[in-house]
Amino acid sequence: MAENPKTSTFEEEADNDDSSLSSSDDLKCVKLSLPKNIAAYVDKRELQRDVNLITCDNDLVEKVMNNYVIVKRILRVLSWQEKMICKHVCSLWHSAVLALLKEQQGPADCVIALQHASSKSIMKFKQSGILYNEPLAVLTFANEMGFNMSHKCRSISPYPCSPPCSYEHTMVDVLQNNVSAPKNCMLAVRSNCISFMSLPSSPTYEFKITQKMFLRPNPFISCLYIPMMPDVEFKVISIRNVEEMQKKFYDVIDELEKKYIFKTVLAYVTEAFLFHSVEEVVFLNYLKKVQPDIPYALGGCIVEDVIYDTKSIADIVKSNNENVEFVSGSLVNVGLFLVPKDSNRSNFDSFSLILNSSEWAKARIQKSINEFANMVPQFEHSIALKLSCVGRDQKHEIELKYFRAAFPHTRIIGCYGNGELGLNHPERSNTDTGAKRYRYDPGEQFGIMYSYSTVFVYIGWGKLLSTSDT
Incomplete structure (x- = not known):
């Protein structure tokens, strides 16, 4: 998953995106793949990466890697998918991940909603915060338009693919890929009208559903993430x-x-x-x-x-x-x-x-x-x-x-x-x-x-x- 692009950059690229599929393409919409590191972990295979190694002080690295307090502070800010991999580094990291499992117990919420960037419409994925722990359940509700809606990869913020591909992706798949994949724990309900209200301090509070929205609904998907x-x-x-x-x-x-x-x-x-x-x-x-x-x-x-x-x-x-x-x-x-x-x-x-x-x-x-x-x-x-x-x-x-x-x-x-x-x-x-x-x-x-x-x-x-x- 690519990092969230700045809004101005995304809007510029959305406005300039006139690309379309050629007539030889059989598919309009494709299912998203797991990030390469997560896919390699699930498949239990080594991931070959072409990277430039950074020269480091080995003694310093050793001290950091084996300092429980420092390791725990680093791992604290990672998503649950990254923690899933990190717990296999060593017994110390495994202990730190298990400790964080007990400490980071708060729920989160996520939405995918239609918004506008200049003259282009975009589908924006937004979450109330980092999903720190492996999910126990992801309770999802989508209206009719959101359930079957697909959008071009470059018109989804942030981009589901890195770099963005030329195809479309369904919004349910985007949500599942961001929140619960590779685990299968998302129960998704399709209904004509849905309810959603995050906390006032949350970045997703602006998406709360009002009664007026029932009259002219836009594509909308929301979920509550409950941690293990x-x-x-x-x-x-x-x-x-x-x-x-x-x-x-x-x-x-x-x-x-x-x-x-x-x-x-x-x-x-x-x-x-x-x-x-x-x-x-x-x-x-x-x-x-x-x-x-x-x-x-x-x-x-x-x-x-x-x-x-x-x-x-x-x-x-x-x-x-x-x-x-x-x-x-x-x-x-x-x-x-x-x-x-x-x-x-x-x-x-x-x-x-x-x-x-x-x-x-x-x-x-x-x-x-x-x-x-x-x-x-x-x-x-x-x-x-x-x-x-x-x-x-x-x-x-x-x-x-x-x-x-x-x-x-x-x-x-x-x-x-x-x-x-x-x-x-x-x-x-x-x-x-x-x-x-x-x-x-x-x-x-x-x-x-x-x-x-x-x-x-x-x-x-x-x-x-x-x-x-x-």
């Missing part, structure tokens, strides 16, 4: 047809329950899965059966599409060349945050809140969010997902405002769907259940499916900043 942490696992169950449900969901849940506690359940279901009846979402209640005495957070949406594996990203590139809309064929995707049953090292927890359709007034929304904030602990590190009904778009900024006021240090991301999945954890009392329902159904499907609602999922880890009132 002791004794926390992230698993994704992806189901492509109903016949796989027993083998890929029920059997997997049974196996995971033997060793793990379910802390967070993120469920994304497509309309194709609910074609016959919304009662199909009853499968999510199986988690209550295998874990009846330990509550967990649940949030989700009925969305257009979801991808998890890198093969799907390659298929997006292929479909872009064929000028067809990409559809993964995935019906159900469930993301699970788990902790081992015998663990006492993890300070990780998750909670969820449902604002149902009766909670429409500003005062009611604020009251419910504040009550939720008083009932759950607030952590040193946290993220939140906002999963809403498309009919609730007028409440978008109101809900963001009140949630940010209650959780001032929490990044917020999410999407809008055609039905919401959720549980109240902790349970709520005195809530009005007279909500409008999804389609023609007489009631909430087994207590987990809603419409005209918003589901917040709050995930926190690290030191406690405050404890709940209960």
Whole structure:
């Protein structure tokens, strides 16, 4: 990956870029390759480089290389991909990387959005900070335009290739290559409208989604990066047809329950899965059966599409060349945050809140969010997902405002769907259940499916900043 070019330089090159593919080129869009050093590491091969050696004082180099304090300070500012390689230098460097794994536990957020440089449009990749640790999960949300959008390499900032090539790249691939590659941990949701609000001090705060943006959406992709942490696992169950449900969901849940506690359940279901009846979402209640005495957070949406594996990203590139809309064929995707049953090292927890359709007034929304904030602990590190009904778009900024006021240090991301999945954890009392329902159904499907609602999922880890009132 090339270093970020200065804005003025990038704009000049973008304006001067009149290059186009020749008629002999078969491909319009290509998938990005890993940086050479990362690719060599993954393939377990030596990387041959043509470099000019710099003469150094060997004694000084030896002292620096074997000074734990100095090495740790150097490694601290490297990205997780570089740390992945550095930990194999020697036992001292390995120890320094492991120590930083425990210290650099903060989340980050990233966006890819359309911007303008003079008369040219560019796609800008921007992140809130260095991604210091190997990711546990990269929770990604893209609108329709962003999901299938491709742009010429020279019109993407910073350049995905060094030097920039003559081809186009899809934005989902650019995000995956920057954030999670070579690891496969990005769960990407495609929806008509999405939510995003970084922290006010973050470089990505300027990209926050407002209600007006729903009317004239530009290509947009955003993600929350959650780093690896002791004794926390992230698993994704992806189901492509109903016949796989027993083998890929029920059997997997049974196996995971033997060793793990379910802390967070993120469920994304497509309309194709609910074609016959919304009662199909009853499968999510199986988690209550295998874990009846330990509550967990649940949030989700009925969305257009979801991808998890890198093969799907390659298929997006292929479909872009064929000028067809990409559809993964995935019906159900469930993301699970788990902790081992015998663990006492993890300070990780998750909670969820449902604002149902009766909670429409500003005062009611604020009251419910504040009550939720008083009932759950607030952590040193946290993220939140906002999963809403498309009919609730007028409440978008109101809900963001009140949630940010209650959780001032929490990044917020999410999407809008055609039905919401959720549980109240902790349970709520005195809530009005007279909500409008999804389609023609007489009631909430087994207590987990809603419409005209918003589901917040709050995930926190690290030191406690405050404890709940209960």
